[in-house]
Amino acid sequence: MRRIYDAIVVGSGPGGGSAAFFLGRAGLRVLVLERERLPRAKPCGGMLSARLLQQLPPSLEGVVENEVEAVTYAFGQQRVHVPLAGRRMVSVRRERFDASLLSQARAEVRDATPVRAVRQVGNHFEVETDDGPFSAAYLIGADGANSVVSRSLGLRRNPPRAVAIEAEIQAPPHIAAAYRQAPLFAFGDLPYGYLWVFPKGDHLSVGVGQFRRGSVADGHTHLPTVLERALANHGLSLNGAKVRGWPLPIYDPAQPLGAGRALLVGDAARLVDPFDGEGIRFAIKSGRLAAQAVIAGKPEDYPNAVRQSIAGSHRHGESLMRLFYRFPRACWLLGVRNPSATHAFADCLEDRIGHGTVMFRLAATLPWHLVRLALGQG
Structure with a gap:
């Protein structure tokens, strides 16, 4: 069994899958290490720009659950309906999307293999797992908000300061039809946050995100009540559906994006949009940017690429968030x-x-x- 690779990617979500896909396509020997057994469900709204989807393997079109024709914004009883008019948004289920992207990557994948520690030894990295060590010249940490890679290399700064919860529900056909092609963003139900209702196949993804500074644990405690109350305002109910929560590592300009040949992407790099809490788009983009830096043999170029492609918009998003929610x-x-x-x-x-x-x-x-x-x- 091979133990030495050109690059090891820790985490198999959109960021890790994107990095592995572009690295493998360039001919590098890539290992993906995933803590959980695949495929696995992940809490996520699942809305994705079709423009971004076009940069990935064509087969991913097969995992699209819904195509969206409009967006609805709500504040109390007021609504604004915005046709997308030539724009294209789609919804996906993360278990299908992640698995399809990973299947197109020319990489060895080892699931149910949690990473215990990472250390740099000379000009390569050693990754410790329960199955023993693996070694690579480059390391990409795509292992989420509580990244082991980030902690092991001393790159983690502040813990996440925002939180979201999500559930998948069934709704009466006449109600579900209203959301099937027009997802809802509803404001005013909680401070510094919003309710979403997104189509996801024959279900609806419903959730609330809160972006204020504070305890993630506190958010998990009170947000289910907020979600149930907010849904009732729109004729919906959880009806006993399982609610799942996760921290939102909102963009932080002080967060290092890597050290030498080790790069962080997606949630591990704290690249979640400060305005709306979206993470999947920036995980995919940063995974591609990290792969490009590795392929070019210039990992030092990665932070600047992120600043140009992602961070500039996020800085303005932080300003919009403060203004809008205040x-x-x-x-x-x-x-x-x-x-x-x-x-x-x-x-x-x-x-x-x-x-x-x-x-x-x-x-x-x-x-x-x-x-x-x-x-x-x-």
């Missing part, structure tokens, strides 16, 4: 009810633009929108 009613009136702003948000969801461009469009169209409000047209 003044939700004003932002609803001046932002979400501004057609130019809502179309910009849709462009951002589809990965066409970043949060900085959203802020620019919002500011540029605000005078026009104020005139519309004054005339009773908004």
Whole structure:
């Protein structure tokens, strides 16, 4: 059995699968180590930009559960419906999506193999598992918010400060149909957070995320009650569905993205969007960027690539988050009810633009929108 590889990827989620796919396609000998038995279900809203999907193997189109034609925003009893008009969003189940991506990677995969420790020995890394050590010249940590790779190499900074919970529910056909092609983002049910209702095959993914600073444990305690109450406002109920929670490692500019030939991607790198808590898109993007740096033999280029592709938008997303959740009613009136702003948000969801461009469009169209409000047209 081989024990020495060009690269070891710890974690088989979207970030690890993306890195393994691009590394293997370039001809590198890759080992993926996954703690859990595969396939495994993961709590996740599962909404994904089709633009991002196009950068991955074509076979992944086969795991699409729903195609989305519009987005609905809600605040109390008010709703704004935004047709995507040429944009394309899809929903996926993580167990199917992750497994399909990993199956296309030219990599050896060892599941049910938790990593116990990582250490650098000379110009390579040794990864300790219950099955013994493995060695590689490059190491990619894609092992989530509580990354063993990050801790072992002294790269972890602050613990996650946000939390989300999710459940998959069945709803009466006439209610489920309303969400099948138009996912819902509902604000006002909890401070510094929102409710989502996303289509996922014949079920609905429902959940709440809260992005305030505080204890993740506290979030897990009170959020199920918040979720049940918020769902009732939209004619839905958990009906005993299992609720699963997870920490959200919101983007932190102080988080190191690697050390030498060891790189962190996705949640391990704290790359979750500060505004809406999305992580899957940035896990895939950072996995690809890490693979490109390894293939080029220039791991030192990876942090700058992340700054250019992801971090700039996230910095503006942090500003948007603080503004929106501090003044939700004003932002609803001046932002979400501004057609130019809502179309910009849709462009951002589809990965066409970043949060900085959203802020620019919002500011540029605000005078026009104020005139519309004054005339009773908004």
